[in-house]
Amino acid sequence: MPETRVEMARIDVSxxxxxxxxxxxxxxxxxxxYSEASNTITYPFKGSVINIMHTxxxxxxxxxxxxxxREKAVAEVKKRFRLxxxxxxxxxxxxxxxxxxxxxxxxxxxxxTLNDPWETTLTFIISQFNNVKRIRLITKKIVERxxxxxxxxxxxxxxxxxxxxxxxxxxxEKDLQSLGSGFRAKYIRDAAxxxxxxxxxxxxxxxxxxxxxxxxxxxxxxxxxxxxxxILMGYGNxxxxxxxVHVKREMEKLYFKGRKKKxxxxxxxxxRKWANSRGYAQQYLFHNARLGGG
DNA sequence: ACCCAGGCGGGCG
DNA sequence: CGCCCGCATGGG
Numbered sequence: 201m202p203e204t205r206v207e208m209a210r211i212d213v214s215x216x217x218x219x220x221x222x223x224x225x226x227x228x229x230x231x232x233x234y235s236e237a238s239n240t241i242t243y244p245f246k247g248s249v250i251n252i253m254h255t256x257x258x259x260x261x262x263x264x265x266x267x268x269x270r271e272k273a274v275a276e277v278k279k280r281f282r283l284x285x286x287x288x289x290x291x292x293x294x295x296x297x298x299x300x301x302x303x304x305x306x307x308x309x310x311x312x313t314l315n316d317p318w319e320t321t322l323t324f325i326i327s328q329f330n331n332v333k334r335i336r337l338i339t340k341k342i343v344e345r346x347x348x349x350x351x352x353x354x355x356x357x358x359x360x361x362x363x364x365x366x367x368x369x370x371x372x373e374k375d376l377q378s379l380g381s382g383f384r385a386k387y388i389r390d391a392a393x394x395x396x397x398x399x400x401x402x403x404x405x406x407x408x409x410x411x412x413x414x415x416x417x418x419x420x421x422x423x424x425x426x427x428x429x430x431i432l433m434g435y436g437n438x439x440x441x442x443x444x445v446h447v448k449r450e451m452e453k454l455y456f457k458g459r460k461k462k463x464x465x466x467x468x469x470x471x472r473k474w475a476n477s478r479g480y481a482q483q484y485l486f487h488n489a490r491l492g493g494g
Numbered sequence: 495a496c497c498c499a500g501g502c503g504g505g506c507g
Numbered sequence: 508c509g510c511c512c513g514c515a516t517g518g519g
Contacts (some may be wrong), residue, residue: 225500324500331499334517382515387502423502444500462509486500 205353207270211263211277215287217309218254218263224307224487225332226433227315227323228280230339231362244350244361245276252277258309281311282436294474294481299454303488312483313433317401319362320434321419324426325387332490334380341379342388346371365401368392387421394419406435424463438479441470447482450489 222234222241232243240253248268255262267273278284287309295301322342327335346367347360368376369392376385395401399419404412412435416427428442443451443463451466452458461469474481 325502327499328501329499329514330501330516331518334499337517377515380516383513384502384515421502425501429500442500445498446500490500 206266206268207273209265209267209270209274211265211274211283213254213261213263213283214259215309216254216261216263216281216283216311217258217307218252220258220307220310220487221281221313223491224310224483225335225490226313227320228313230323230326230336231343244347244359246272247348247350247361249350249352249359250276280313280315282314283311285311287311290477290480293477294484296473300481300484303484303492306492307484307487310483310487312436312438312480314436315433316362317404317430317434318365318395320430321391321395321401321416321422321426322365322368322388324429324433325391325421326381326384327429328384328421328426330384338380342368342376342381345375345379365392365395369396384421390420391422401434404435406431406437409437409439412437432479432482438477441467441474441478441482442486443467443482444486446489447486450485 218239218241219236222229222232228243232241234241238253239255240251242249242251244250245267250273251266253264255264263277265273265277267276291304295304323335323339326338343360343362346363348363348367349357350359350361352358368388371389371392373385373389376388381388399415404415406412409431412431413427416422416430417424422430425442425444428440431437432440432442443466448461448463448466451469452461455469470478470481
């Protein structure tokens with residue numbers, strides 16, 4: 201066995217909070233391990249494990265990255281945490297009123313993440329009619345049960361990878377159900393089979409919002425909201441504005457005098473207000489509504 | 495005990 | 508079309 205050692209890299213970051221990002225209920229955060237004490241996140245990556253420690257403050261700080269291959273690890277971290285996003289500039293664009301400015305102030309440095317499309321599809325199928333704690337629980341169980349084992353340089357198993365759709369395509373519904381997925385078991389199995397045999401998620405262009413959404417919604421168990429989550433966090437298209445119960449309530453309260461509004465109206469309002477950066481606005485509204493109590 | 499959770503598909507009017 | 512309902516499960 202070739203000797204593998206762990207390489208280290210350092211990346212300077214500004215306007216970045218690993219804590220807020222981890223707590224913001226995005227695909228990576230459903231199965232990664234995070235330590236608040238050391239401000240460190242650990243997750244499987246291409247047959248190995250990546251470990252990221254964030255030091256310094258939210259304005260200026262640094263990431264210490266441990267991985268098997270220094271360059272690949274750095275590229276992964278930059279891509280995954282969207283480090284090329286100019287967050288102050290995005291804040292200017294979406295900080296159009298006091299409500300959202302307050303959310304930004306509370307969670308400054310929270311990043312959207314860019315996740316694997318299949319990973320995003322599966323986790324957000326699990327998310328429907330569910331809560332974050334249980335999404336984590338179910339996702340971790342599926343990774344543990346169906347993911348390929350990751351070994352360290354001594355040949356010792358240290359983690360499981362996120363399972364590809366192929367690994368789940370043949371899964372029995374009752375096995376998936378026994379992991380706590382409940383009525384979503386059929387959706388998970390159908391989606392895994394469909395994305396393995398009929399729809400190549402890796403060939404869908406991220407920029408074509410309408411076409412992408414139509415393709416994703418052809419998956420059983422994927423509707424408007426889940427499709428928007430996949431477009432936003434699996435393809436990185438900021439035109440997606442997923443409206444879940446929190447965002448709906450929050451926007452009705454903040455922008456519609458507490459009146460019930462249809463999804464269409466909220467959708468159009470967001471598009472007018474935040475244009476092509478609305479995906480970021482959504483993440484701050486969601487996080488603030490979920491944790492900040494509105 | 496009751497209510498809710500990052501909704502969806504199916505059925506009905 | 509739009510609306511309404513049931514849905515598994517665990518935590519508050």
